[in-house]
Amino acid sequence: MHLPDTMQAMVLEQPGKPLVLKTVPLPLPKDRQVLVRIIACGVCRTDLHIVDGELSKPKLPLIIGHEIVGVVVKKGAAVSNLREGDVTGIPWLGYTCGKCRYCKSEKENLCENALFTGYTIDGGYAEYTVAYEKYCFPIPGQYANASGSPLLCAGLIGYRSYTMIGEHVTNLGIYGFGAAAHILIQLAIFQGKKIFAFTREGDANAQTFARKLGATWAGNSSEAPPEKLDAAIIFAPAGNLVPKALLDLDKGGVVVCGGIHMSDIPSFPYSILWEERMIRSVANLTRKDGEQFLKIAPQIPIKTETQTFPLHQANEALLALRNGKIQGAAVLVMSPRG
Ligand SMILES: [Zn+2]
Ligand SMILES: [Zn+2]
Secondary structure, eight states: OOOOSEEEEEEBOSTTSOOEEEEEEOOOOOTTEEEEEEEEEEEOHHHHHHHTTOSSOOOSSBOOOOOEEEEEEEEOTTOOSOOTTOEEEEOSEEEOOSOSTTGGGTOGGGOTTOEEBTTTBOOSSBSEEEEEGGGOEEOOGGGSSGGGGGGGTHHHHHHHHHTTSOSSOOEEEEESOSHHHHHHHHHHHHTTOEEEEEESTTOHHHHHHHHHTTOSEEEETTSOOSSOEEEEEEOSSOTTHHHHHHHHEEEEEEEEEOOSOOOOOOOOOGGGTTTTOEEEEOOSOOHHHHHHHHHHGGGTTOOOOEEEEEGGGHHHHHHHHHTTOOSSEEEEEOOOOO
């Protein structure tokens, strides 16, 4: 296959500055890596946290983006499973060491030597990228396009958060109704849960969207739900939602914080945590999460709602996400050059 020597990429040179469209050398796959021509890359809130400098250790300069759907166009010498022409999904978890105590105890999401796509290694706001074969997921046929991108982080992190809510949950509250929530609600309803969706104050569009997807109730995050919740998942990066969610929870319930960054959590009286309520976070993903979720998604089937942008409009896509203007998920779609 003829490959170009260079590619277009939107590059983060410094946090706090807009991404810059650049022509950069085509990356070369190492022994255990594949070179992937990117079809689409989702725009995640984590990308905003990186651009804003809220996550402190980005590689610089950096190509962000960790919801990549693409086609393998070249493979390293030691690649064993993927073949040229395979459609593959590249998630946030880009590499783990396999040797640390977390890797050895099935917690590779906490690996001490992990690399993260679009953060500590280059990601998907580009025409091509390289990825370690073992961290690529097979993508079911119907998702081999922009609609598959949001599954790779919004979907996966939502799924991992969902696996943390415990048994016997009927009433599930979701705080922040963006990309992750619009995917997770489909799985949760499929499994018989009642969903209570909390949005920004007065965000009637998001509330209508949540009801359309089957939410039992949708309202402002300051409102009390009509019934007590068995569990709550917070996707919005607002720490003040933690005590609010505790107030909405029934005894023994858990608040799961699904984001990588959150504003400070205000202090709250012990009485709202009492009675065995819990607060926990979710960090990254394991490959097992990805395999499980990507198996379930086509069975439901989960349908993502995407708003697409060309690569060179990545800054506009990030701004739209920041301003709450995206219904569902924003996705960059690459146009192949001839
Ligand atoms: Zn490790
Ligand atoms: Zn993400």
